Amino acid sequence: xxxxxxxxxxxxxxxxxxxxxxxxxxxxxxxxxxxxxxxxxxxxxxxxxxxxxxxxxxxxxxxxxxxxxxxxxxxxxxxxxxxxxxxxxxxxxxxxxxxxxxxxxxxxxxxxxxxxxxxxxxxxxxxxxxxxxxxxxxxxxxxxxxxxxxxxxxxxxxxxxxxxxxxxxxxx
Amino acid sequence: xxxxxxxxxxxxxxxxxxxxxxxxxxxxxxxxxxxxxxxxxxxxxxxxxxxxxxxxxxxxxxxxxxxxxxxxxxxxxxxxxxxxxxxxxxxxxxxxxxxxxxxxxxxxxxxxxxxxxxxxxxxxxxxxxxxxxxxxxxxxxxxxxxxxxxxxxxxxxxxxxxxxxxxxxxxxxxxxxxxxxxxxxxxxxxxxxxxxxxxxxxxxxxxxxxxxxxxxxxxxxxxxxxxxxxxxxxxxxxxxxxxxxxxxxxxxxxxxxxxxxxxxxxxxxxxxxxxxxxxxxxxxxxxxxxxxxxxxxxxxxxxxxxxxxxxxxxxxxxxxxxxx
Ligand SMILES: Cc1cc2nc3c(=O)[nH]c(=O)nc-3n(C[C@H](O)[C@H](O)[C@H](O)COP(=O)(O)OP(=O)(O)OC[C@H]3O[C@@H](n4cnc5c(N)ncnc54)[C@H](O)[C@@H]3O)c2cc1C
Ligand code: SF4
Ligand code: FES
Ligand code: FES
Numbered sequence: 443x444x445x446x447x448x449x450x451x452x453x454x455x456x457x458x459x460x461x462x463x464x465x466x467x468x469x470x471x472x473x474x475x476x477x478x479x480x481x482x483x484x485x486x487x488x489x490x491x492x493x494x495x496x497x498x499x500x501x502x503x504x505x506x507x508x509x510x511x512x513x514x515x516x517x518x519x520x521x522x523x524x525x526x527x528x529x530x531x532x533x534x535x536x537x538x539x540x541x542x543x544x545x546x547x548x549x550x551x552x553x554x555x556x557x558x559x560x561x562x563x564x565x566x567x568x569x570x571x572x573x574x575x576x577x578x579x580x581x582x583x584x585x586x587x588x589x590x591x592x593x594x595x596x597x598x599x600x601x602x603x604x605x606x607x608x609x610x611x612x613x614x
Numbered sequence: 615x616x617x618x619x620x621x622x623x624x625x626x627x628x629x630x631x632x633x634x635x636x637x638x639x640x641x642x643x644x645x646x647x648x649x650x651x652x653x654x655x656x657x658x659x660x661x662x663x664x665x666x667x668x669x670x671x672x673x674x675x676x677x678x679x680x681x682x683x684x685x686x687x688x689x690x691x692x693x694x695x696x697x698x699x700x701x702x703x704x705x706x707x708x709x710x711x712x713x714x715x716x717x718x719x720x721x722x723x724x725x726x727x728x729x730x731x732x733x734x735x736x737x738x739x740x741x742x743x744x745x746x747x748x749x750x751x752x753x754x755x756x757x758x759x760x761x762x763x764x765x766x767x768x769x770x771x772x773x774x775x776x777x778x779x780x781x782x783x784x785x786x787x788x789x790x791x792x793x794x795x796x797x798x799x800x801x802x803x804x805x806x807x808x809x810x811x812x813x814x815x816x817x818x819x820x821x822x823x824x825x826x827x828x829x830x831x832x833x834x835x836x837x838x839x840x841x842x843x844x845x846x847x848x849x850x851x852x853x854x855x856x857x858x859x860x861x862x863x864x865x866x867x868x869x870x871x872x873x874x875x876x877x878x879x880x881x882x883x884x885x886x887x888x889x890x891x892x893x894x895x896x897x898x899x900x901x902x903x904x905x906x907x908x909x910x911x912x913x914x915x916x917x918x919x920x921x922x923x924x925x926x927x928x929x930x931x932x933x934x935x936x937x938x
Contacts, residue, residue, distance in 0.1 A: 443620060459616070459617075460618065460619065460620040463710050465862075482652065484645055484647050484649060484711075484712075484714075484715055487714060490714055496717045497713060498714050498718050499715060499718070502645045503643075503644050503645075503718065504620070504641075504644065504648065505618050507622075507644065507663055509622075541775065552713070552714065555714075556713060559713065562692070563692075564688070564692045565691065565692065565697065566706065566708055567705075567848065569708075572698075572701055572705075574694075581852070584848070585847075586795070588712055588847075588848035588849040589711075589712025589713050589849060
């Protein structure tokens with residue numbers, strides 16, 4: 443089936459079997475292997491990408507359902523004005539936010555989406571009230587990032603990196 | 615995954631027409647259906663994509679709220695009207711799944727998500743829900759995540775939704791468009807079917823019936839609490855959850871509607887529990903009596919023996935919080 447995906451600003455026309463997930467389209471058909479396959483069942487977050495700015499699990503959606511959508515993968519996060527790494531990516535290096543690195547692309551895309559949700563005032567399960575003013579406390583951060591599992595358990599570094607990039611360093 | 619045709623519907627009539635074929639299914643967020651299709655637990659030959667039909671709006675109707683079937687769990691939880699007047703719904707949604715999944719999961723799809731019974735997922739084991747008449751592997755097997763209310767000799771599968779538990783306490787209704795174009799409304803309490811001898815029939819829907827919206831009446835109580843107990847702090851299904859919608863007047867409970875998750879084969883609510891509480895002054899003795907009533911017909915299976923005492927404690931804690 444003919445499908446057009448706009449990935450990191452570039453349009454790709456693909457002829458795909460309807461069964462191809464967005465994750466497999468990225469990895470196997472477009473050679474964008476940054477997005478990772480951990481569980482293939484929505485349980486780990488390694489495949490997280492942004493669609494229209496929102497984070498989703500690319501393993502649990504069909505590529506043909508995204509005809510015309512704007513998709514950002516980890517490869518696109520680095521394409522800032524200077525072509526360098528995004529502040530979040532740099533913070534992951536500074537704070538040692540990974541060991542094997544397999545979960546990292548998903549962590550980066552998820553954190554990017556999560557910070558957008560926070561800026562929009564979305565509440566979380568950890569929020570004391572639903573008023574829309576949330577600081578990135580450790581409880582909020584752990585809850586909002588719970589969809590990304592790190593097998594190497596690099597959570598201290600991941601948390602520090604995200605809070606640094608969010609400008610929340612030092613807050614409790 | 616088995617091969618399937620894919621069509622994208624642009625309106626409700628087109629969607630129902632396309633889905634009338636015997637083995638067609640709607641797909642909304644896809645987070646449950648694709649999971650099951652990968653395992654070939656479900657194998658529709660045709661998918662009708664309803665995600666771009668404009669059913670993604672939340673609209674006020676007088677004091678009520680109409681939630682389109684494809685409104686995502688994230689958007690619904692963050693909706694300012696829901697947060698202000700139906701906070702128990704925001705809380706239940708936020709307690710479910712992960713940020714990524716909630717961005718895809720839809721209102722209709724959440725109601726229709728299938729059980730997480732491990733034998734239902736494992737096509738190498740008998741399961742009456744997958745294949746009626748085959749037998750139930752959970753009976754005599756691993757039963758930590760099974761139902762203790764509304765079960766039958768054929769199936770003890772739990773309904774896993776958090777959202778639906780809050781919707782039951784809020785007296786939500788489900789609007790359905792049938793293929794001939796007629797639109798019907800079901801009380802959520804009449805929408806899901808207990809397993810009986812047909813565990814494969816989970817709702818009142820027939821082939822091609824499309825959920826178009828969920829209707830939320832103005833809340834009957836301002837004291838709303840959702841509490842979910844699970845094996846880890848986040849990103850896990852409920853062992854037990856309780857949604858309470860209460861109104862307290864002059865020290866007495868003037869309205870009580872309590873929904874339960876982790877306990878029933880369908881999102882659970884027991885009118886006798888609500889009746890017992892209504893008109894009474896909140897006391898621990900009263901809350902214990904409510905738990906007695908809730909659990910009098912409960913049947914446990916070994917792995918879920920912890921559920922009655924846990925349900926009792928969670929119910930008491932929620933009622934204490936809601937009447938404080
Ligand atoms: C790892 C993981 C953890 C999860 N944790 C939780 C949790 O803690 N709590 C919780 O409540 N849920 C949880 N979920 C389940 C999640 O909430 C559901 O997968 C989701 O709500 C389903 O919505 P969907 O739009 O993706 O449905 P889909 O997968 O698109 O559809 C599900 C079913 O509904 C049918 N359908 C969808 N929309 C309509 C409609 N409008 N009319 C008629 N039929 C329709 C489809 O044909 C299909 O049979 C979890 C899921 C995963 C993968
Ligand atoms: S409890 Fe229901 S879903 Fe689970 S194995 Fe038995 S019949 Fe199947
Ligand atoms: S690979 Fe998608 S969530 Fe694990
Ligand atoms: S760094 Fe190895 S899985 Fe996270």
